[in-house]
Amino acid sequence: SQQGEEDPQALSIQEGENATMNCSYKTSINNLQWYRQNSGRGLVHLILIRSNEREKHSGRLRVTLDTSKKSSSLLITASRAADTASYFCATDKTSYDKVIFGPGTSLSVIP
């Protein structure tokens, strides 16, 4: 089974609202990353958080990591229609290990 699992599977919000997506994983990790995928396109890296970090910010993105609960959350503030996409978390167990993706959260931002 996959290392990461996102929750919810689908999320629909109004433009301007905040969107929160969660990722849970099963074993200890080295890094956790979040990616975005627009329909039919390749994945774009959003943010990386290391196992010894608890929170990172990048623009309107805020990522938290709770290693005791084996979970991470991605918060997108003041959402825009252009944020409509699928969001995936990905984890690796060690620096030279494979990177495993979760099934993703589909976000729809309604103008």
Next chain:
Amino acid sequence: NAGVTQTPKFQVLKTGQSMTLQCAQDMNHEYMSWYRQDPGMGLRLIHYSVGAGITDQGEVPNGYNVSRSTTEDFPLRLLSAAPSQTSVYFCASSSLAGGQETQYFGPGTRLLVL
């Protein structure tokens, strides 16, 4: 830099045929990997490599072979195509200089097996 390139963009195969999906990167990345993505689903790792001459299996390796003779190239071979291999295939690469870092993805290859 071209980044990660994949060829072909689209391919239709008949059951039993073999083919090679090409992936190349010009960023001197040590780590390269292949994923498949089925409709409405996430990415599943097929094979990966942490350097030239080193490959390892991912989550769904059956029916696929890889080799890594150079740092730049990481081809994926379908040995005998099956309809279950109809999918979109993504190649990715990343630097391991500071540990696993950002993965850069290619545009994908859409494969239909009839």
